[in-house]
Amino acid sequence: MDKNLVFYVLTPVLALAIFFGIQHPQAETELRRKRDLERIYQLNLVAKVLYGISDCAEGSPFLGSKEELAVGKSFEDGQRLDDGWVKIKPACLGRAAPDLSVLLMDPLDNERYHFQFFSDGKSFLLRARLENSSKEFHEQGNFTN
Secondary structure, three states, X not given: OOHHHHHHHHHHHHHHHHHHXXXXXXXXXXXXXXXXXXXXXXXXXHHHHHHHHOOOOOOOOOOOOOOOOEEEXXXXXXXXXXXXXXXXXXXXXXXXXXXXXXXXOOOOOOOOOOEEEEEOOOEEEEEEOOOOOOOOOEEEEEEEO
């Protein structure tokens, strides 16, 4: 095999391998940043919808007795509005559906990265873990009726 041919074939391949090897950490950081931005956007939208329907029925968007705390996790509870990670009363679904036909899910939606919902029937809190932040959790909203 011609040494020049080996040189001209291997040099670009090696250069590309080095380039992508160096760029990989930057690309991973950018990907985490984009997922965090998507998390923030999605939780803002969910908060907007929940705040907008908070007056449509007593205790909404919370299903259960007034004594219990509603807790939901996107990873475990799914996307349906009436029984997903945020439980929206059937009477309120019509008002929520134009902006949110299903509950949004975390870009990774696994045990470590998922959306959380907490409500006592008077206020609610949406929470997500951010990948590129020094904060373990990012509180997205705490609204009252």
